Amino acid sequence: MNISQEKTGKLNAVISINLNPEDYQPRVDKAIKEQAKKAKIPGFRPGMVPASHVKRMYGKSILLDEINNLLSDTLNNYLTEEKLEVLGQPLPKVDDKVEYNWDFNDKFEFNYEVGLAPEFDVNFSKEDKLDQYVIKVDDETLASRIKNLRRSYGKMTNPDVSADGDVLYGELAQLSPDGSVFEDGIKLNASVRIEQIQDDKIKASFIGVKKEDVLEFDIQKAFNNDAAKIAGLLKIDEEAAADLKSNFRLTVKNVNRLDESDLDQAFFDKIFGEGTDVTTEEQFKAKITEELESMMVQDADRKLQNDLYNYSLEKIKFELPDEFLKRWLKATNEKLSDEELAGGYDDFAKNLKWTLITNKVVTNNDLKIEYKEVFEQAKRQLDAQFRMYSPQPLAEEQLAQYTVQFLQDKENANRMFEEAKAIKVLDYLKDIITLNKKEITFKEFSELAA
Incomplete structure (x- = not known):
């Protein structure tokens, strides 16, 4: 067996492995004998299949497996012994001009491209x-955190009239340019959290409403063209949400309010x-x-x-x-x-x-x-x-x-x-x-x- 390395660039090399029959034959013979002991072939008792019969039937596939195993072991050992730090994994170089008989007497040459890790120094000091x-x-941050905690343990109520911080639950329907409901458009029951609305004018229109009220609004303007929020609200993908141009109508079915928990010992x-x-x-x-x-x-x-x-x-x-x-x-x-x-x-x-x-x-x-x-x-x-x-x-x-x-x-x-x-x-x-x-x-x- 011969293994060598040729630099093909500053950080590139080709590793060549040459195998003679004496390099792989012992491994192949051993594998064939082990296979013969385990093989179940009609006409032969278990463990009594002749090695020659196994070689005739499965020899080439066993040869291929053992050569692959030998190459892997050889390559890994070479990288370790030579202390070569490679990036990624070696890539086999395929030569279409070379053909092998796989008759247990071939001399093989295998070439692998490798990417080499660069040499560099790491010098950090007080100058850095x-x-x-x-x-x-x-x-503001403290107040926001406390508010969220109090809401987590708060009580849900249904006030008659909405206020900032409430959630309006109702039917959302996509509108046509003429203001009518788009027949094949998006229609679903959804919850709109008022505090998430970015446009001040639209947000104001959502405050002070009650059940059965109807609101029409520009959904892109309401959420400042946030495709993720619009997609989540309408249950569509973000790409479709980003391209959406229609206005929407919200028919309010309920006003939900989460009252904050008291700052007491139970809380x-x-x-x-x-x-x-x-x-x-x-x-x-x-x-x-x-x-x-x-x-x-x-x-x-x-x-x-x-x-x-x-x-x-x-x-x-x-x-x-x-x-x-x-x-x-x-x-x-x-x-x-x-x-x-x-x-x-x-x-x-x-x-x-x-x-x-x-x-x-x-x-x-x-x-x-x-x-x-x-x-x-x-x-x-x-x-x-x-x-x-x-x-x-x-x-x-x-x-x-x-x-x-x-x-x-x-x-x-x-x-x-x-x-x-x-x-x-x-x-x-x-x-x-x-x-x-x-x-x-x-x-x-x-x-x-x-």
């Missing part, structure tokens, strides 16, 4: 500077659990402020990580074997169109560069990512997801059980490992570079991060 935001809860117990230390409105606001600022630390960290991502890609310049990677992406994703590849490759390349940079930081500084860190990262994400549906947190033991189940999925575990690694690198770099801390309100931060 980034802003680190410390987000403070402003009165505090529902939010924080029975026996909570929160007993006053001041303590409640302080607790919600603390929880919001804790969540905002994560928002600020994500912003810092995104800034560091962009800063690193700008600071550390290196090339990738782009043409090879594009061929590899097409080879491993059969449904990937040329248009999708062209549109998504830049983001793929940026993420790959960031991965190479973080891997270099981890290797150069011997950073270890422990299972506990992966577990805690997964647990934090699951906790945040559950809190989206219920302000009451899950019990610690139950959350831990969900986390264990979540990490049993290999894809989830790999994703959490990568996220834990990114956090480890971020924490390391926080100590290396200069961070200019800036206090900012949540509203200002939201505008900055938009």
